[in-house]
Amino acid sequence: MIGSEQQRELAANWTRAQPLVFSFLRSAVGTAEIADELVQRVALVLVDKYGQYDPERPFTAWALGVARFELLNYRRQNRTERLMFTADVIEQIASEAEDMGPDLSQMRVVLDKCIKKLSPRRQEVLNMRYLEQHGNDEIAGRLGIGKQSVTVLLSRIRASLRRCIRQSIGVGEEWL
Amino acid sequence: MIPPSIDELIDSYFEGTLNEEGLAELERWLQASRSHRRYFVRRAAFQQYIEQDARNLVLQPEQAEADGDPVEKFDRLLAALEARSGETQLRHLDPDELSPRQQPNKNGRGRPAERRVPPSSPTHTTLSLAGVQIGRGVGGLKVRNLIAAILVLGVSIGLYTWFAEHDEPDVAVQPQPEDPPEPDLSPVVWGQLVALSGEARAEDRPPAKPGETMMSGRWSLLSGYMQIQTPQGASVLIQAPSRFNLTREGAVALDRGRLTANVPQEAIGFTVVTPAMRVIDLGTEFGVEVDGEGKTRAAVFTGLVELQSTPEEHPDRPETLRLQQGYQSVLRPGQALADTLSPVEDDQIPFIRDWWQAMYQPEVEEHCIFLRHPPGPILPRLYESDTTCLMILEASGVELDQDVPGVIQEVKDRSATIEKHSRSPLPAGTRFDSYLVHFDPTASGSQQPDGVQIETTIRFPRPVVGLILDNQALLNTDQWVDGRGYGTDAYKAVTSRVRLGLEDKPIEHADYVALSEDRRSLTLKLSSIEIDQVRVWIKPAPEDLPVSLGE
Structure with a gap:
């Protein structure tokens, strides 16, 4: 059992590391549901093992190491159920993710403003897709447009948001 | 891209x-x-x-992000849960038990969608978070799972918001700290577009026009060149194709492409940012080139710049290096600055430093030299070499006052052969800039060496509109280059074949001239016994640029 001081440390460390861990897991498995599930497994392991954590080492690297392990476990258990990247590619992604915390923080800061710049209709589409979790069929029905138009519209919204982020940060298309 | x-x-x-x-x-x-x-x-x-x-x-726009101090937030969450310790249970389920595939849950992406649960829900209401459930009214508190759940939830807004909304009297809820003020991202005046040849675009704006005020934001220079001057006097000449961001802070973030900057004392500190480095001017003229992978070349023509980079091996220790006149650094993103320095070789530098270069200087490969200031008419045994051809800009902005007869031809078909005395397709009124390419080894004439032949490709800044290869035609067209023609009847120019497309097989043992599909690249195979001079007419430079031939 870790003490209250360690709990505070762990909370602070995890707050900083979690976006990166999640992004790595999301990169590796694709869908949010599974990434969420794995993030929680990682959190449990971190709590269990925090007493063994060496504060001299970067916490993010430690957390990512745990995430890799949990991911490989998941991959073994679900090998036949879903399409996943090979272990090599997952490892390569993990290696790159380790120092990308500042990139993600920058993105996070400006995204809110970019979303607020969207037209009300586009915000409504985001709402239906990501808050209410409706499929494209249902959104199409609500908006009175075709399903393919919803796909295109969502793609344009995402592209518009990425462009807004790039402009705000001052980076090129290769960045996001 | x-x-x-x-x-x-x-x-x-x-x-x-x-x-x-x-x-x-x-x-x-x-x-x-x-x-x-x-x-x-x-x-x-x-x-x-x-x-x-x-x-x-x-x-919940007012609570969209719990941006407060993470430790304080953690304390609040912990206090809230501890206050409920007699009635709250946290249970970690087997992942299979809550697999989203088995239990499709539209709101179960680890988000606090349980806000929809009405306050009057039964006390056994379960907060499902794809693997971690918080059940109410079951009793007991498993601290390990509690902390893990807080870790999962604490970085998002979920649990805090949920407790706040349910307005439980025994829950210690603190007001959310206000979000920090968001950065002002509206465009600012960055400089003035002094000159433009080609097309420059910013997203969501019409194409730029010379004389316009340039606002901060992302730009693409699709063709040609553009020159922007900052209020402090720094002049930036950008070469297409380039993508860049004029930042609100007055820097240029060059994603890809090539620029040169001429920075007076008043503008010292002017900065170019690339994926690999920051180039900070200390009073100088320098060039920066970025390729598709972010690899950056920074070269100093005069003065001094400071380079900054962040090596991957030591991300916490950025490197700084001062680069002097005559040196360059070629750096990949994440690479350390050490060992990337080398002297600048003139022929290695692809940078265009002024408008004269931008408008008139062709790109030449080995075996040919372009002379910006020609020495005068080419005379036998003067300015000649048996290994190198000379290239000269004879005249600019020439306008034909009559149809031109002879062997000038606008090539239309692949492998077309230019016939002597063919009808000219260049009508009166055609405007062009005229170049002369000369190759005749020093031992030409009676002491003609056998086998001296060079092959080179020249890329012109604009499309070729006419080619003249015949000796008589060269003489006949001197009048259109304002009497400054460098052709002379001392040279015999034998008509050769002109082909379209560089992919064609070379013609063995014969001189030839091949023009690329875009009409800008000319490949010449020249020997001492056939073509000695080629006159090349290209589309003229725009007239409204800050450049003249006399510069």
């Missing part, structure tokens, strides 16, 4: 609709480059963030 097809694959991947073939293609793309993998991780974060923010925007 990320291919649209890859972006579509990535979208499908995160939407969960990618098939096996698509996954294999995406995997190959990821394995091809580090930058691809980093792009992909950012896309994963982006996808996650828009899913979270769409919810926050609609439901």
